[in-house]
Amino acid sequence: MDSLSAEFAVEDYDLDATLASGQAFRWRRVEGGWEGVVAGRWVRLQMHQGRVCAQTAAPVSDWRWLQDFLQVEVNLAEVLTEFPSDASMQAAVKACHGLRILRQEPWECLASFICSSTKRIIQIEQIIALLCARFGDRVAVPAGHVPAHAFPSWGQVAKAGEAALRECKMGFRAPYVLGTARMLDWGEIDLEALRGMRLSEAREQLMRLPGVGRKIADCVLLFGYGFQEAFPVDVWILRALRQLYFSRRRVKPARLLRFAETYFGRYAGHAQQYLFHYMRVVGPAKKG
């Protein structure tokens, strides 16, 4: 039956922390809830008595697109038992209880993270908002609501010029986003094909795209494809690993990367998100 609302029972789900954690960039806090666009649909989310309550602007018959995005069927408790049991990890879990990994559309995730390099979250959000407003299709919103836009397809982005992308405040990332969109448009890389690949193979494919190095590839693999063991290493994680596991000794990034690959287990990506968020909550010790 078509409807404009749905509810999902969840456990250990901190919607606020998850939507604000810097893995997705299109969510705005509005009147105690969140508004965003998922899979071309405007949606408002709000927690209520242990359930995620969703409202849309157009009738929905099948809510899988949102269940997938929110990953409501993931049993977090089970994930947490696979984390290493050291004190730092436990502290991070305790400090960020209910933090989740979302499952975004690969292309949106890819383009967003190409825009993320040496940017703060708030700036990334601004870039994405401009990109969507300029190149994305309008989507249905509740009567009287401000307009909303879908994330533009790679075809739409490929047709844009570099100058137009720079007007979205992308700076030196503009040619990367454009180049990536064009490669996808020409079929040089098939994003769907990555789903069946091993992590290392999928990563290799993504890193062929301009502006996509190891870190951004791992973000896309984790947040867009659900490779749970992908462990994006950025400056925050570098600091966290040094501070929490190497007593702030001088350790080269390559060594920390190798440590992370083996230490955090098959849900390493979740562990990474907890460490990342933990560092942001408690505040990092200076430098490293």
Added chain:
DNA sequence: TCAGACCCTCACAG
């Protein structure tokens, strides 16, 4: 493996 460049914006000094 190692810098430096890259675009642009904000925070924070002075």
Added chain:
DNA sequence: ACTGTGAGGGTCT
């Protein structure tokens, strides 16, 4: 109120 400076969930050469 201004201008100067540094760094921000990296990548490329």
